[in-house]
Amino acid sequence: MTPRHPLTPGRAGTASAALALVLVSAAAGSPVSAAGGEGGEVPQGAVAYRTTAQFTTAGRARDLLLHPDSKKLYVGSDDLPETAETESGLHVLEPADGTLRGTVSQAPGPTGTLGRRAVRQLVAPLPGDGAVFVYPLRGIGTAKEGDAAAAGAWVPGGPVTDAAPGPTPSTVLVAQGSVLSEVDIATASVQRSLTLEGGERFAYDRTRGTVWFTDFDNRRMHRVDLASFKVAATVELPAGDGFAGFTEVDPETGAVWVGLDTSVVVHDATGKPIGSINGGGVDMPRAAGFDAATREAFVVWQDPGDTSQPGSDGDGALTVHRTGDLKEAARPVVLPGNHAQSGSAAVAVQPGGGVVFVSDPAAGRITRLERATSPRITRNPEDRTVAAGAEASLTAQAEGSPAPTVVWQVSADSGRTWQAVPGATSTTYSFKAAVADNGRRYRAEFTNHAGVSRTAPATLTVTAPTAGGATGGTTGGATGGGTGGAAGGSGDSAGTEGSAATVGGSGSAGGSAGSSAGGAVSGAGTTPTGGALASTGTAAASLAGGALVLTAVGWALVRRTRPRGTTC
Known part of the structure; x- marks a missing residue:
């Protein structure tokens, strides 16, 4: 499951390369043109995510939380079934490289006795550092890096099936099947509760004081007004097999996203249908996260893991969508081996969308992905005239993330074919113009992990040298x-x-x-x-x-x- 709280909004810095394409010589020259050029296999400024690291230091990751204050990556984990090691607990990782900073593995049982406990869901960050979490079967715990053991209490009733931050800092909302309750964190005492007709999963919209409680079996959602703790409306979901994926609320717009079978259906804050996202195959949507800065939603899809099922290849995917119109905001990323046989994946998004973490319970790893933007040409050259023997200097300008590399290219046949200029891989390429260079065209090609872009070509005209009186x-x-x-x-x-x-x-x-x-x-x-x-x-x-x-x-x-x- 994914965290049920909005992370503190922020903007991630974007690396950029500033280069200028200008033809200059001893003679006076004209300024370069405005932005333009052409993209390669992808459009200029296209967004893509690439895997930069995989962490195997936190057991079988069940949930992820990027702490908004300490910036640490908290991981709720279970033991890997095929290993003899006990890796369950609350792990604290360094987000940059996955270094294990510490583990809190002990938490109280129903009688108060400490024991090693798995962490199934991360509910909310604690102020400064630490997290509120759920552990089997009815435990509500709190801990931070360096604690010898977690504090915890057991909620009366059935097993906790879902949880979210409460309306006050001292409470959480929990679902125990179809029972929704507000519970005190320290004592696990129930403050108030509501029994619905069915369901076991929900999402909390703190801004609008609304809980969306999903009944997957009966294909409907109940909108609960938290002030009165009563059902205010019921929304029908599309018919299907009743497979439960996730229920999440976009904290900025209040739209509710529901993973259902092999698609995601989206309703606005009032329950009106907006649209749906189809995975295009057998992959199932199992987690979603939102970023307020980019206004994007990140959806993790898992393969069923059943090789006898047509279309099952064992690989999952990460897709990124604009929350305004649900269209793709980045190219899908294949997640090799991420299937649902060992539990649902989780996702955590760094504010600004620069880094995304996706868990893979089957493989016992966490994939770190970084945002990349294909080069965008910001200045182009204009045609130039220089005298033979004078120096011509070409410089290029483009921006992208990560900073793109540059290779200069030349064409001697009016742009029909291009060849790389040997050694011209720096921001500026200078050379003495020869008569043989007359009519040649030059351009710069920028490349990074997200794609390739090229400047518009400039034609070089070379005249004979002046001889004086x-x-x-x-x-x-x-x-x-x-x-x-x-x-x-x-x-x-x-x-x-x-x-x-x-x-x-x-x-x-x-x-x-x-x-x-x-x-x-x-x-x-x-x-x-x-x-x-x-x-x-x-x-x-x-x-x-x-x-x-x-x-x-x-x-x-x-x-x-x-x-x-x-x-x-």
């Missing part, structure tokens, strides 16, 4: 020939000198004219695009055309300086 001067000089080309590199002033030069055997006029034009081309020594001879064919053709023009200008200058009547 020397390009224009050299080109002009080469066109004109002679020594005048050397002057072209000096820009406009060199060009003016070249214009005034006279024709000589060394071809200085042509060189000077070329220098002048070269200075005009180079300007202040910068070439925006295609200014280098080593650039694209278009740039080379442009320079060649410019050389022809410069030659024509040179001849015009020569003709202008000749005296009239002079011939060549």
